[in-house]
Amino acid sequence: MSRRGPLGFALYSLFAWSIVALVAFPLLWMVVTSLKPQNELFRRPPTILPQIVTFEHYVKLILETPFPIYFRNSVILAIGTSFAVIVVATLGAHSLARFAYPGRRFLAQLVLFTYLLPSVVLIIPLYMLMVWLGIANTLFSLMLAYTSFALPFALWLLRSFMASIPDDLEHAALVDGASRMEAFFDVILPQALPGIISTSLFTFILAWNEYLYALVLLNRDAWRPLTTGVINMLTSAFNIEWSLLMAASVMMSVPLIVVFAFLQKHLTQGFGAGGVKG
Amino acid sequence: MTSPLDRRNHLLGAMLIAPTILIFCAVIVYPLVSALYLSLFRIATPTLTGAWVGFSNYTELLGSGIFWRGLRANLVWTAGTLVLQIVFGVLAALMLHQNMLFRSLARALILFPYFISTVVAVLVWRWLFNDLYGILNHLLLLAGLIDMPVDWLGSMPNAMISLVLVGAWKYFPFVVIAVLARLQTIPETLYEAASIDGAGPLARFWDVTLPQLRSVLVIVILLRAIWDFKEFDLIFLLTGGGPIDSTQTLPLLVYQEAFSMQDMGRASAVAVLMMAVMLVFMTAYFRSYGRQEES
Numbered sequence: 001m002s003r004r005g006p007l008g009f010a011l012y013s014l015f016a017w018s019i020v021a022l023v024a025f026p027l028l029w030m031v032v033t034s035l036k037p038q039n040e041l042f043r044r045p046p047t048i049l050p051q052i053v054t055f056e057h058y059v060k061l062i063l064e065t066p067f068p069i070y071f072r073n074s075v076i077l078a079i080g081t082s083f084a085v086i087v088v089a090t091l092g093a094h095s096l097a098r099f100a101y102p103g104r105r106f107l108a109q110l111v112l113f114t115y116l117l118p119s120v121v122l123i124i125p126l127y128m129l130m131v132w133l134g135i136a137n138t139l140f141s142l143m144l145a146y147t148s149f150a151l152p153f154a155l156w157l158l159r160s161f162m163a164s165i166p167d168d169l170e171h172a173a174l175v176d177g178a179s180r181m182e183a184f185f186d187v188i189l190p191q192a193l194p195g196i197i198s199t200s201l202f203t204f205i206l207a208w209n210e211y212l213y214a215l216v217l218l219n220r221d222a223w224r225p226l227t228t229g230v231i232n233m234l235t236s237a238f239n240i241e242w243s244l245l246m247a248a249s250v251m252m253s254v255p256l257i258v259v260f261a262f263l264q265k266h267l268t269q270g271f272g273a274g275g276v277k278g
Numbered sequence: 279m280t281s282p283l284d285r286r287n288h289l290l291g292a293m294l295i296a297p298t299i300l301i302f303c304a305v306i307v308y309p310l311v312s313a314l315y316l317s318l319f320r321i322a323t324p325t326l327t328g329a330w331v332g333f334s335n336y337t338e339l340l341g342s343g344i345f346w347r348g349l350r351a352n353l354v355w356t357a358g359t360l361v362l363q364i365v366f367g368v369l370a371a372l373m374l375h376q377n378m379l380f381r382s383l384a385r386a387l388i389l390f391p392y393f394i395s396t397v398v399a400v401l402v403w404r405w406l407f408n409d410l411y412g413i414l415n416h417l418l419l420l421a422g423l424i425d426m427p428v429d430w431l432g433s434m435p436n437a438m439i440s441l442v443l444v445g446a447w448k449y450f451p452f453v454v455i456a457v458l459a460r461l462q463t464i465p466e467t468l469y470e471a472a473s474i475d476g477a478g479p480l481a482r483f484w485d486v487t488l489p490q491l492r493s494v495l496v497i498v499i500l501l502r503a504i505w506d507f508k509e510f511d512l513i514f515l516l517t518g519g520g521p522i523d524s525t526q527t528l529p530l531l532v533y534q535e536a537f538s539m540q541d542m543g544r545a546s547a548v549a550v551l552m553m554a555v556m557l558v559f560m561t562a563y564f565r566s567y568g569r570q571e572e573s
Contacts, residue, residue: 004377013379019370023447024387027394029413030402042411045420092298099291107295112567114306116501116560118508120532121549124542125312126305128326148305155298180290209395211511216537227397231515234401242405249398256393260386 034058034246041242057247067248069222070229074208074252077139077225081146082203085154088147090196093158094184098170108159114152119212122148127216137220145213150203157202161195162188201259208255226252317546323536328543335547344523344531345548349555352527355441355513356506362446363502364495367453372487374454375461385458392451396511403444403516407431434524437517441525445512449505453498460494461487493570500563507556528552 004012021028033041034057036050061067096108126145130136135144165188173183189196211227218224224232230248234240317335321328339345374385391399406414407430415427430440464487472482510529513519519526519534526534528548536545 009377009379012376016373016376016378016384017380019373020384020387023370024390026399026402026406026447027390029406030398033405046411046413046416088297088301091294095291095294095298099288099294101288101291104291107299109564110302112564113560114302116504116556116563117306117310118510118529118549118552118556120508120510120529121313121553122306122309124532124536124546124549125309125316128312128316128542129309131326144305147301148309151298151301151305205393209397211395211397211515216533227395230401231397242408242411245401246405249401253394253398256395260393264382264386 030246030249033243034250036243038241038243057241057243058251061244061247061251065233065244066221066224066229067226067233067251070224070226071251073139073223073229074225074227075255077142077146078204078207080139081143081150081207082200084143085147085150085203086196086200089151089154089158089199090189090192092155093162094188096155096159097162098167098188111152111155111159114148115156117149119149123213123216126213130217137218137223139218139223142213142217142225145217146207146210149210150206153206154199154203157199158192158195161199162192165191198263201263205256205259313546313549316543317550319543321542323540323542326542331543335544336551339544339547339551345528345551347523348526348528348531348548351438351523351525352507352529354438355445355509355525355527356503358438358442359445359449359506360499360502362442363450363453363506364499366446367450367498368457368491368495370450371454371457371461372483374458388454389451391448392455396448397515399444399448400512400515403440403447404431407440431517432521434521437521437525441513441516444516445506445509448512449502452502456494456498457491460491464490493566496566497563497570500559500566504556504559504563507559508552528555 032048032050035053035055036047037052037054037056040047040051096104096111123145126148127136130141130145133141135141169187169191170183173187174180178186209227210225211231214225214228218228221229221232226248230245230252233248234245318330318332319328320331320335370388374381374388378384406412409415409427409429409432412430414430415424418424419427429436431437468486468490469482472486477485508529509527510533513525513527514530514533517525519530529552532545532548532552534545535548536542539545
């Protein structure tokens with residue numbers, strides 16, 4: 001837009017960055033708190049930067065709390081869910097994007113509808129179903145429940161990735177004598193791979209952050225994922241150790257930061273799913 | 279759109295979508311229908327046994343204050359947090375659209391609250407809100423804005439205001455993403471033409487930017503309204519519906535009826551009523567989305 005001189009640029013950057021700092025402050029404060037010794041938290045006035053930097057809370061978290069177990073459960077849950085969902089959704093999205101059959105349009109709308117559906121409506125029948133099947137309180141039941149939101153999301157995202165692959169590529173393969181399935185594996189799949197990878201990462205995030213299903217469907221401590229596990233550490237504690245909880249918060253955000261770095265390019269499509277035309 | 283080739287192979291297409299349909303039926307369609315059916319029973323949560331009561335769950339709920347108080351809290355929360363999300367989201371998107379130092383890093387940092395788990399967001403904010411050692415009270419006291427530490431979560435209307443603020447902080451990045459993506463597609467020539475006509479920065483915003491953002495804003499507002507309305511995690515973890523039941527929105531009421539009051543039938547009835555309210559937003563969303571797809 002309007003051209004600015006170097007001074008204008010510097011002043012504007014300063015202004016914009018102070019807003020960014022304000023938004024990022026709570027997360028910055030989380031990291032700072034996790035590095036302070038417990039007694040420094042109660043200092044008046046509070047120290048902005050830790051006077052003594054300590055990693056004792058991280059050590060304690062790993063050695064003396066069930067945090068590593070929760071972490072392992074979350075990893076199994078998030079990877080299991082994304083893997084299962086991606087396989088099913090890739091086939092489904094291919095079908096929605098490149099085949100014609102009665103009810104296809106209706107199906108696409110159904111996907112969008114379920115993407116908006118509140119979990120609390122599904123959770124009671126799902127809970128009763130899991131109890132009836134005898135699989136309540138297992139990670140498997142949670143994975144199954146997670147597909148109720150992860151599958152519509154993945155389908156919706158993958159459909160837009162798949163639809164952007166030009167028809168000509170598949171046609172050329174078919175003219176060369178490949179069957180539809182051969183064309184899918186040799187032509188479509190390699191083309192869609194970046195989309196498939198980023199969709200699976202987004203699904204991973206959804207599963208990693210989920211709370212409500214885990215709260216209702218799992219009440220054995222040994223199988224809790226991080227979300228309900230860490231909250232359990234908060235509510236069952238005799239006196240709340242904030243620096244320990246902040247350390248736990250940092251640790252459970254680390255995998256997300258790694259994923260975030262990989263996703264930079266597709267952030268708009270994934271996060272804006274439903275709001276931005278993919 | 280579809281080539282003759284596509285039509286010939288519709289059987290394969292159906293086979294590829296079959297696993298999806300199967301899972302959809304098991305984890306979405308069945309529970310949805312089941313919720314409608316269960317709402318006509320009284321079901322004890324511990325034993326999962328119950329008796330047919332017809333529509334009495336509905337008549338009881340609609341006749342008692344608890345449902346209407348929940349709906350009211352739900353609408354206050356949704357409207358409050360939605361307005362802040364949209365206003366801050368659009369402003370932040372405009373800000374990040376301009377040239378600045380380390381712009382991509384700034385964009386990444388702004389997106390972060392949306393990215394992290396609600397559990398983490400709530401833990402961090404509960405620590406910020408802490409009445410004795412929280413930094414928020416300390417800074418406000420220091421600035422002379424308050425003379426006594428504020429009880430952010432334990433009294434009304436503070437609890438609702440805190441919720442609305444944290445909700446806005448957590449979810450405004452969604453608006454930023456959508457608006458930023460749209461801003462990048464507005465042709466520069468429109469601004470140049472407006473400048474030649476003598477339009478200042480404000481006039482350019484009203485006459486060029488805002489009309490261009492209209493379609494994406496409609497979709498984003500509806501989508502966020504739906505998602506905010508059904509929000510459970512943030513409210514449950516931050517206030518738990520309290521103090522008493524003043525922030526107990528409908529999703530929390532469902533949980534409360536099912537697992538504290540131990541009646542899955544009544545909980546299902548609340549869920550169904552909640553869906554009925556949401557259908558208004560959903561229909562509007564479908565209409566707008568369909569229109570966008572066509573254009």
